[in-house]
Amino acid sequence: DQQVKQNSPSLSVQEGRISILNCDYTNSMFDYFLWYKKYPAEGPTFLISISSIKDKNEDGRFTVFLNKSAKHLSLHIVPSQPGDSAVYFCAPHPTSGSARQLTFGSGTQLTVLP
Amino acid sequence: NAGVTQTPKFRILKIGQSMTLQCTQDMNHNYMYWYRQDPGMGLKLIYYSVGAGITDKGEVPNGYNVSRSTTEDFPLRLELAAPSQTSVYFCASSPTGPEAFFGQGTRLTVV
Numbered sequence: 001d002q003q004v005k006q007n008s009p010s011l012s013v014q015e016g017r018i019s020i021l022n023c024d025y026t027n028s029m030f031d032y033f034l035w036y037k038k039y040p041a042e043g044p045t046f047l048i049s050i051s052s053i054k055d056k057n058e059d060g061r062f063t064v065f066l067n068k069s070a071k072h073l074s075l076h077i078v079p080s081q082p083g084d085s086a087v088y089f090c091a092p093h094p095t096s097g098s099a100r101q102l103t104f105g106s107g108t109q110l111t112v113l114p
Numbered sequence: 115n116a117g118v119t120q121t122p123k124f125r126i127l128k129i130g131q132s133m134t135l136q137c138t139q140d141m142n143h144n145y146m147y148w149y150r151q152d153p154g155m156g157l158k159l160i161y162y163s164v165g166a167g168i169t170d171k172g173e174v175p176n177g178y179n180v181s182r183s184t185t186e187d188f189p190l191r192l193e194l195a196a197p198s199q200t201s202v203y204f205c206a207s208s209p210t211g212p213e214a215f216f217g218q219g220t221r222l223t224v225v
Contacts, residue, residue, distance in 0.1 A: 004156070034212055043118070043204050043216030044157070089156060093212040101147070101172060102212060104156035 003027045006090055006105035014113050019077040021108045023090030026071060030092035033066060034102065035075050038087045047088070048075070080112045116140050120205050120217035127195040127224045135190040135220050137205030143215070145208045146188040148172075148180065150201040151219075157204060163188055195224045 005024045013019045023033075031052035036044035050057040050064045050073070057064050063076045077084055090105040121136045139146065144165045149157040149172075159172030163182040177199060179191040188207075192199060202221050206214040 006156075009154070032212055041218070043206070043218050045216065046213045049213065091212070095212075101159050101162055102157075102214065104149075104158075106154065106156045 003030075004090055004092055004103050004105040006088075006108050008108050009106070010109040010111070012111045012113060013080050015082055016079045019075075019080045019084065019110055019112070021075040021077075021088050021090075021110065023073050023075075023105055024071060025073075025090075025092050027092070027094070027103075028071070029094040030103075032093045032095050033064070033073050034091040034093060035062075035064060036089040036091055036104075038089065038107070044089060077110075080110075082112045082114050085110055085112050118205055118207055118215050118217035120203075120220050122220060123218065124221050125223070127192075127222065129195060129197065129224060131195050132191070132193045133195070135192070135203055135205070135222075137188045137190065137217060138186050139188075139205075139207040139215070140186065141207060141209070141215065142185060143207035143209050144185070145210070145214075146182065147206045147208075147214060148178070148188070148190045149204045149206065150174065151204065152201050160190065160203075192222075197224050200224045 034049040035047045037047045038044040066073045087107040089107045091102040118139045147162045148160040151157045158174045161180040163169045202219045206216045208214040
């Protein structure tokens with residue numbers, strides 16, 4: 001039972017255009033949502049997050065949108081740069097309860113073409 | 115800044131052998147985690163710890179053991195290695211919860 005789905009395993013965009021990465025979740029206990037970025041042979045690094053009390057969070061070229069009713073979030077990268085080529089993981093988190101753990105999606109490989 | 119350090123980076127084990135994956139962090143974080151990532155999949159939590167002396171199972175704990183005797187160290191023990199444990203293992207730490215810092219990973223192959 002996949003609680004977090006990233007249905008696009010890969011995405012290619014031209015440099016300078018917008019990249020949109022999508023994530024769907026089923027667990028209504030998730031109320032904090034993170035995106036991690038991973039380069040080959042490195043560990044994931046935290047990119048951006050959003051709390052369920054917001055529907056948008058922006059940090060430079062990166063914006064995350066949350067639609068709680070649809071249980072859907074998306075990461076927008078504008079403008080996309082070749083250095084953004086990496087795997088992006090959606091990772092929701094339930095902040096209630098004693099266990100603090102991330103649930104990772106399967107990731108989307110973004111390739112930004114020069 | 116060392117952050118989260120994992121050793122070794124690569125290892126090949128024979129079926130039935132055992133080994134310990136080392137993880138140490140120098141950020142004084144209370145929370146530490148072990149994840150595994152199989153090809154084309156997301157990271158799955160093996161074990162986690164909320165402080166020295168406290169550990170708990172994650173989603174896929176079978177075949178693994180952990181200990182947390184200090185804040186800095188969180189070793190992962192594989193007993194009786196099996197081909198299904200071929201994976202990339204990531205250790206992570208965080209101060210209060212979700213925004214975790216990851217090590218570079220250990221690529222383990224069991225043959």
